[in-house]
Amino acid sequence: MALHKTAIGPHGIRGVRILLSVDIKKNLGSFNLNVSFEAGNETLALLGASGCGKSMTLKCIAGIEKPDEGRITLGGKVLFDAQKNINLSPRLRRVGYLFQQYALFPNMTVLRNVVTGVRDNNKAQARNKALEALELMRLTGFEDKYPHQLSGGEQQRAALARILVNEPEILLLDEPFSALDSYLRWQLELELSQIMASYGGTAVYVSHNRDEVYRLCDSVCVLTEGRSEKKTRVRDLFDEPATLSACLLTGCKNYSRIKRLDDNLLEALDWGTVLRVSKPIGQNAAYVGMRAHYLRPVDSPGENTVECTVERVIEDVFSVVVMLGTPGGKSGYAQLRLETGKDKLTSFTQSNKILIYMDPGDLMVLKE
């Protein structure tokens, strides 16, 4: 089985060698796609809201769509170069594309689906390779079934078997769990993470779901309305997002415009308070962000402590969401969202004043 042959080098050099390099522009009508990133031997996430051009970027890498300008290379091979007029056909690009709905051929059995993926003209060998891949994907016994007879998870594994026998040089995953309910989603994610770990090559993972990206990917490139930001490690994006849009994508609910007062001191204009932060504030800082889980009610006033009004208390399944009004806002208008465990439910009463502490280490200073 040549599954590992496709990954260049052992796991040890992950992230060292650049395998995929993308720098493209494309007019998409309502906005321009302008994406630039490089990926080594890693799982790179393209994270962005729906319709920001993530899937279009994948399609350009695969050769299904043609960019207007730029260049795409994969492991030394030029896939696309607008200047040199190179646009390699998708057949020759050797990309493994996992589509949202898996795109199994509905008129073919599982085995034939996988056999069509083998780039080997010898029929007996192709069949053997396909059978091996099906065994690897725990689909032995499903050879003669049709795609519509499989569960979502089995379909995903069949599609992956078809991709892996194709010996791609890169995996492109287009929101593989977008159409699933949460339980099945979790199951499939576990399976996919195992398969990706054993694959060990380069993968580009498109998603709008920050949790998936956090669990499955090594690095991440945020896309906002077609523009890509600098690639960062996934942990860094969640700990220290650089821009407001990246911060919101990582699930941060609270942000305020700021005025820089000092290297470590800022005025949060929307919250109406002065806050100290642990890291130096850059000249182009425009916002401060604070995660809902990190807001802490305290008993005594002090630095970084804001007096808020409880506007609403919303009971969730396992948590409590408290909407708070700050000194910077009009009364009756909540700007802060606090989330905490359900055991704390009784400590919040509507319209009561409450002191909220924001730890300097938890505050994220953001660019536009």
Added chain:
Amino acid sequence: MDWYPLINSLRIALISTFITFFLGILAAYYIAKTPRLIKGILDVILTLPLVLPPTVIGFFILKLMGPRGPVGSLLFDLFQTKVVMTWYSAIFATVIITFPLMYRTVRGAFESFDMTLKYAGQTLGLRNTYIFWHIMMPYCKQGIIAGTVLSFARALGEYGATSMVAGYTPGKTATISTTVYQLWRTGDDLLAYRWVAINVAISFVVLIAINFFERNYKKAGGKRSQYNGLA
């Protein structure tokens, strides 16, 4: 009873369906890929025979293929043969009249084709001809069969254009529909009823076949959407 009209009708319908089958699929495949404006224009032109009276089509064919028409005179000069008022003249008429039925049905089927299947095939290294014959055609099978049966039925019942370009010569160009008209004109009710009965029987079979394929088509569509829901 002279069975010639039945045989003639069947062979005209079969041959013209065969031709329309390929022309319709070809047109549907390539026109589906053209830009919107060109698609719209071609669509109107190719669908015109569906709404024009068959006599208008017959008129155009006669003007073009008749002994003094540009194509007709050329063919006469080359092969010393005339192409109107023969049994196969009716094929020109039926191909033109059935073409829109095939083209539109197949185009509808192609438009419902899930393009990601094509993209998946391409990224796996499959050739476009393979994708067309082994993935796209089976996927659109029901629509293609429905279009073919519909074209056959229409070809079998064609009267207006056929009577103009092939005329009515017993034992030579007579079809069921022209025969029924002729028998009514000469007052031969008994024989007319027989041909009417035969015609009704054939139409019955064809319509049942269409319903059968349509039901299967819906069933297959249901299956597909269920498969998509799971995925």
